[in-house]
Amino acid sequence: MFKISIIIMVLSLSIMAKNFNFTELRYSDAIGKTIELQGQITFSKDGLSILYPKSKRALKYFDDTLLYELNNEVVELDFMQQQYMIQYFEILILLHNGDESSLGSEFDINKKQEVIVLTPKGTLKNYINKIELFKENKLLEYVKLYLNNNDSIMITIHDKVK
Amino acid sequence: MIKLSNYIILFILLIIGVIFKDSIHISTNLLSLFGSKDAIEKISIADNLGYSKEMLIAVKGFDKESKTKVQEISSKLEKIQNILFVQSSIVPSSEIKAYYEKNYSILSNFTDTPLSSSLIQTKLQELYDEQLNNIFYTPVDKNDPLKLFEFDKNNNLNMSHKGSYITLGDYGYLIRVSTDVSASQMDKAKKLYTDVQNLLNDYENVTSFAPFYYTVENSTKIKDDLSWIIILSSLILLMVYYLLIKNIKLLSHTLVALMSSMLVAGYASMILFANFNALSLAFGMSITAVSIDYLLHYHFHNFYKSKKSIDKNVLYGYITTVIAFGIFSFIPIALISQISFFAVVSLSFAYLLFTFVFPHLDIDEYTQNKDLIHNNKKVKAYIFSILSILLFAYSALNINFDNDIKNLDYQNKKLLETQSMFDSFNKSKLSPVIVQAKTSAKLIDNLHILKNNSKNSYSLANFVKSKSFCQQRKKQLQNYDFKRLNKEINIKASKIGFRDDYFKDAYTFLDELPKCEIKNFDMLKQFSLSTYKDKDSYYSIALVEDTDIANKFDFISIISAKEIFAKVAQQMYKDLLLYASIVIGSIFILLILSVKGKILYALNYIIFPLSVTLAILVSYTDLNIMHIFSLIILMAIGIDYGIYMSNTQKPNNTMLAIKYSILSTFAAFGVLIFSTIVALNSIGVVISIGICAIFILIKVMK
Numbered sequence: 001m002f003k004i005s006i007i008i009m010v011l012s013l014s015i016m017a018k019n020f021n022f023t024e025l026r027y028s029d030a031i032g033k034t035i036e037l038q039g040q041i042t043f044s045k046d047g048l049s050i051l052y053p054k055s056k057r058a059l060k061y062f063d064d065t066l067l068y069e070l071n072n073e074v075v076e077l078d079f080m081q082q083q084y085m086i087q088y089f090e091i092l093i094l095l096h097n098g099d100e101s102s103l104g105s106e107f108d109i110n111k112k113q114e115v116i117v118l119t120p121k122g123t124l125k126n127y128i129n130k131i132e133l134f135k136e137n138k139l140l141e142y143v144k145l146y147l148n149n150n151d152s153i154m155i156t157i158h159d160k161v162k
Numbered sequence: 163m164i165k166l167s168n169y170i171i172l173f174i175l176l177i178i179g180v181i182f183k184d185s186i187h188i189s190t191n192l193l194s195l196f197g198s199k200d201a202i203e204k205i206s207i208a209d210n211l212g213y214s215k216e217m218l219i220a221v222k223g224f225d226k227e228s229k230t231k232v233q234e235i236s237s238k239l240e241k242i243q244n245i246l247f248v249q250s251s252i253v254p255s256s257e258i259k260a261y262y263e264k265n266y267s268i269l270s271n272f273t274d275t276p277l278s279s280s281l282i283q284t285k286l287q288e289l290y291d292e293q294l295n296n297i298f299y300t301p302v303d304k305n306d307p308l309k310l311f312e313f314d315k316n317n318n319l320n321m322s323h324k325g326s327y328i329t330l331g332d333y334g335y336l337i338r339v340s341t342d343v344s345a346s347q348m349d350k351a352k353k354l355y356t357d358v359q360n361l362l363n364d365y366e367n368v369t370s371f372a373p374f375y376y377t378v379e380n381s382t383k384i385k386d387d388l389s390w391i392i393i394l395s396s397l398i399l400l401m402v403y404y405l406l407i408k409n410i411k412l413l414s415h416t417l418v419a420l421m422s423s424m425l426v427a428g429y430a431s432m433i434l435f436a437n438f439n440a441l442s443l444a445f446g447m448s449i450t451a452v453s454i455d456y457l458l459h460y461h462f463h464n465f466y467k468s469k470k471s472i473d474k475n476v477l478y479g480y481i482t483t484v485i486a487f488g489i490f491s492f493i494p495i496a497l498i499s500q501i502s503f504f505a506v507v508s509l510s511f512a513y514l515l516f517t518f519v520f521p522h523l524d525i526d527e528y529t530q531n532k533d534l535i536h537n538n539k540k541v542k543a544y545i546f547s548i549l550s551i552l553l554f555a556y557s558a559l560n561i562n563f564d565n566d567i568k569n570l571d572y573q574n575k576k577l578l579e580t581q582s583m584f585d586s587f588n589k590s591k592l593s594p595v596i597v598q599a600k601t602s603a604k605l606i607d608n609l610h611i612l613k614n615n616s617k618n619s620y621s622l623a624n625f626v627k628s629k630s631f632c633q634q635r636k637k638q639l640q641n642y643d644f645k646r647l648n649k650e651i652n653i654k655a656s657k658i659g660f661r662d663d664y665f666k667d668a669y670t671f672l673d674e675l676p677k678c679e680i681k682n683f684d685m686l687k688q689f690s691l692s693t694y695k696d697k698d699s700y701y702s703i704a705l706v707e708d709t710d711i712a713n714k715f716d717f718i719s720i721i722s723a724k725e726i727f728a729k730v731a732q733q734m735y736k737d738l739l740l741y742a743s744i745v746i747g748s749i750f751i752l753l754i755l756s757v758k759g760k761i762l763y764a765l766n767y768i769i770f771p772l773s774v775t776l777a778i779l780v781s782y783t784d785l786n787i788m789h790i791f792s793l794i795i796l797m798a799i800g801i802d803y804g805i806y807m808s809n810t811q812k813p814n815n816t817m818l819a820i821k822y823s824i825l826s827t828f829a830a831f832g833v834l835i836f837s838t839i840v841a842l843n844s845i846g847v848v849i850s851i852g853i854c855a856i857f858i859l860i861k862v863m864k
Contacts, residue, residue: 028293030302032661035294045226057297063224064324068298081298086325087253088299093226106233126259149301 018043021158029150041155043096048089061089087127088145088153095133095143107131164522168515172418175425182429189437204596208721209344210694211703212687213594217339217358217372218584220330221365231365232327232335238361239339244354247340249688251326257685262313265676267639268632269625270313274642277308282647283654285309290658304664305671307651331587334367340687345374352378371580380572387572387837394836398829402822412525416457419515424450427508435500441841442497446504449487449795451830453512455802455823456480457520462819463812466520467527473517475809478756479802480513485752486745486798493741495734498791505798528815541862543763546770553773557780564784565731570841592620592705595712596719603629603679605693605700608717612704616711621704622683622691632678644669731787738790745794749801757808766863767804768797771855775848788841792831792848799827803856817860824853 024037039052047062058069066082066089068075077085094103095118103109107118118131129146144154179186208214219235221228236250254262262269277285285308292300303309321336322329330336343350351374362368403413424447431438431446456476460466465473487509490502597612599605607630609623627635651665683693683702694701706712709720749768750761757764772793779789803820810816832853835846 026299028302030304030660030664031290031293033294037297052297055297059297061325064327066325077298081300083253083326084300085298090326124253126254126256147301149304151299151301153299 023156023158025154025156027152027154041092041157043093048093048096059085059089061086061093087124091124091128091131091145092143095131165524167519168415168418168422168523171515171519172422172425175422175429178429179425186432187438188432188443189439204719204721207596207694207696207701208594208703211596211692211701212340212690213703213721214373215341215344216690217341217370218330219337219339219358219362219368219370220334220584220587221337222334222367222369224324224329224334228335228367229327231368232337235361235365235368236337239337239358242354242357242361244341244343244350245339246342247687249338249340250328250335252321252323252328253326255685255688258688261685265680266311266313267672268627268635268676268678270311272635272638273310273312274638276643277647279650279654282308282650283658286651286654286658286660290660302664305668307655307665307668308647310669330584333583333587338690339372340690341372341374343372343374345377347374348377348381355379369580369583371577371584375577376571376574379574379577383572383574384839387839387842391833391837391842395829395833398833399826402825402829409526411523412457412461415520415523415525416454419457419512419520420450420453422515423453423508423512426511427504430507431500431504434503435496437496438500439497442500442504445497445501445791446508448830449501449505449798450508450512451826452483452505452795452799452802453509453516454826455799455806455819456513456516458819458822458826459806459816460516460520461525461528462815462822464528466523466525474756475806476513476517478752478809479805480509482749482752482756482801482805483798484509485748486794486801489745489748490741490794493737495737497787498738498794501791541864543766543863546766546859546863547762550766550769550773553777554769557773557776560780561776562780562784563731563735564786570786570788570839570844572839592618592707593709594703594705594721595709596721597621597702597704598699598717598719600699602681602693602695602700605702606680608715609702609704612706612712612715612718615715616706616708619704619706619712622686622693622702623704625686625689625691626680626683629678632676636675636678639672639675642672644672734787735790742794745797749797753801753804756805760808763863764804764808767807767856767859768800770859771796771800771852774855775851778851779848786840786844788844789848792845793852795831795845796848796852799852800856803860807860820856820860824857827853 019040019042022039022041024039025034026037027034037052038054039050042049042051044062047060047064049058049060049062051058056071058067060067060069064086066077066086068077094106103118106122106124107120110117110119114135116133116135118133119125120128120130127148129148131146132142132144134141134144140157142154142156144152146152219239221231221235232250236248239245239248289302289307293302321338322331324335328336328338341354343354345351355372355375355378358370362370400413403416404410427446427450428443431442435442456479459476459479460473463473465476484506487502487505491499491506493499493502595612597605597608599608606622606626607628609621609626610628610631613619613621613623648665648668648670651668652663655665656662683691686692690703692702703721704712704718712718713720746768750765753764754761775793775796779785803823806816806820807813827849831845831849833846834842835850837843837846
């Protein structure tokens with residue numbers, strides 16, 4: 001309970017702001033390289049959107065519907081790609097909400113110093129080994145997803161977008 | 163001692179009951195009364211396959227709050243006893259994922275075209291570029307980097323969804339819960355119902371439904387309904403026996419005699435029928451009350467004070483009724499044959515007691531009140547016969563049958579509305595059928611045959627390939643040179659920039675191909691699909707759009723109780739017509755023998771109540787099986803009255819006996835008119851209208 005409360009407090013503090021700049025570091029085990037992407041993430045009541053300004057691409061996930069926009073035009077995604085993205089976004093939303101019972105129902109929660117480690121309990125464990133949340137000065141610094149195929153995705157949150 | 167013989171007989175019968183109490187078994191399976199043996203077997207197989215054990219929980223809306231509710235409720239449900247599986251997401255379970263992985267090479271679509279070196283190079287380069295440039299995270303499939311296999315998980319699912327959450331059309335999110343509780347398991351159903359309701363009470367805008375909800379909710383209503391009907395019935399009987407006859411000794415002996423008759427009939431029925439039903443018992447007990455008219459006739463004609471050993475009118479009445487029920491006891495409709503057999507035994511035992519034991523019980527003489535009845539009969543018998551024929555003709559033109567067995571149950575409006583809400587939002591309108599085969603492999607073949615003929619069907623065939631397809635695919639894969647492909651991929655991939663040996667296992671999953679016979683389908687229970695094996699066959703459930711198409715195959719059986727009943731109903735009505743004709747023919751002959759010249763007069767006591775009741779019924783409702791059976795009971799009542807009235811030497815005494823008998827019949831059957839359970843209400847309506855018609859005959863027919 002104590003651990004869950006910490007997560008909720010941490011997330012709540014950081015999430016007071018709804019719109020963030022972030023850096024995504026994506027490690028691909030296949031090519032042994034890390035790719036860096038810059039973007040903006042916006043959490044709203046019904047979902048979230050991620051904008052990659054450099055490539056003029058956006059992913060919008062509202063009311064369980066995923067839209068991919070390229071140069072402001074909607075591009076259709078194949079089913080599997082959609083499912084991957086939706087699951088990924090569901091996790092981000094879950095972490096963002098920081099809802100005690102929802103987090104507890106999906107993950108085992110452990111705190112190692114400043115890092116909170118979430119280990120999936122249900123079907124998520126088919127795709128994700130663990131999720132790390134790192135805080136500094138009581139603010140969420142990064143979220144790192146360790147995937148089953150040795151890939152990883154780390155999202156570092158910088159600041160609130162004015 | 164002989165004066166106590168009536169009580170001694172009951173005592174002996176009760177002792178027999180206590181000694182053999184472990185052998186007493188009464189079935190409560192309503193369907194077993196109507197469906198054929200084969201249909202009941204199919205329902206039981208469907209039960210084993212989990213059909214009708216699913217519970218649905220709908221959470222209104224698609225907002226964040228609704229989603230949170232789904233997650234919370236799902237995790238709480240998993241902890242409840244008798245819940246096997248909770249599904250709120252289309253994400254496959256670990257077991258299904260393992261199954262997909264193991265059988266990937268067979269289940270997915272395979273591009274069987276040898277790839278040129280340049281094409282392999284291009285594809286790998288694209289994959290590499292994708293890793294660097296694609297803003298979507300796309301995992302590399304190290305087993306199948308060239309995407310020779312394509313797996314479409316989406317078109318297999320028989321559920322609508324938003325994102326990964328299952329939905330109930332436009333209503334909101336849906337949680338599907340597999341339970342091990344069927345509608346016939348009252349205790350388990352009650353416990354699970356209470357647990358789930360307690361859980362859902364904490365949430366607003368959450369609705370749930372399961373077939374066993376009817377068992378739980380209706381049983382309480384039925385109990386309440388029956389309790390006050392029994393009280394009402396007892397009050398009327400007490401009024402008839404005590405306030406009108408004013409003879410407490412006669413009352414006590416009559417009740418004892420009726421109880422003995424019911425016990426004898428009950429024991430005999432349980433010996434003869436392996437599944438003697440509670441409903442047959444209840445009906446049979448009510449019919450036993452008809453035998454009171456023997457007693458009343460004896461009493462009002464002071465038979466017990468006379469030296470006669472037999473009253474011919476009562477004997478004729480008894481023989482005719484018993485022959486009618488005797489013929490019906492051979493009908494291949496379990497409910498009617500069970501009730502009829504029970505009636506034959508109970509009426510016979512009651513007749514024996516009233517005729518041969520009661521004269522020794524020292525019952526007080528009946529003193530006639532001469533002013534009691536005024537004879538003001540005006541209408542001739544043939545007028546009623548013509549009227550009856552006209553009413554029969556009107557009925558024949560307007561008759562409609564209600565084949566839906568569910569309509570006989572208590573009409574739980576709230577639950578029916580909930581069920582129809584789930585049905586209306588569910589866009590998939592599929593009906594279940596059972597598919598049967600001698601072997602597991604043949605079962606899958608049959609499911610594929612069904613799938614090919616009924617495109618939108620949903621079954622194991624959506625997830626499992628047939629043995630022949632599997633063998634063909636294996637041959638195809640064995641002929642493809644994956645070793646060469648692996649070598650080429652690894653050489654090219656390294657040059658492009660992939661990590662060395664990243665693809666060392668590419669296509670090695672094809673070294674060992676899965677077996678073509680899958681024996682365990684447990685992992686597909688998440689999708690409400692499974693198999694069941696009995697001594698001779700394998701079974702599975704398939705959902706189809708059109709059961710008529712499915713029904714063309716001999717390996718398919720319909721399992722919806724509604725359809726089973728509709729299917730047997732036609733045969734049942736045919737049987738009823740045949741047996742009713744035999745019964746009416748027999749009654750006609752017996753009436754000629756017993757009433758001779760007054761045949762029309764006596765026959766009117768059967769046909770007039772029947773025709774009036776039938777005409778009134780067809781004017782406002784469809785006829786159900788209970789209406790029909792009650793008409794048969796009405797006929798049995800009419801036979802006795804017809805004979806008594808035709809042959810009577812003392813019309814006032816006979817009329818009085820019949821009036822009291824009518825009152826006691828109303829107490830036994832007529833009060834059911836106040837019941838909210840359609841089956842019981844139907845009986846009450848028929849008997850009440852019928853005895854009113856008999857009353858009219860007594861009063862005005864000459």
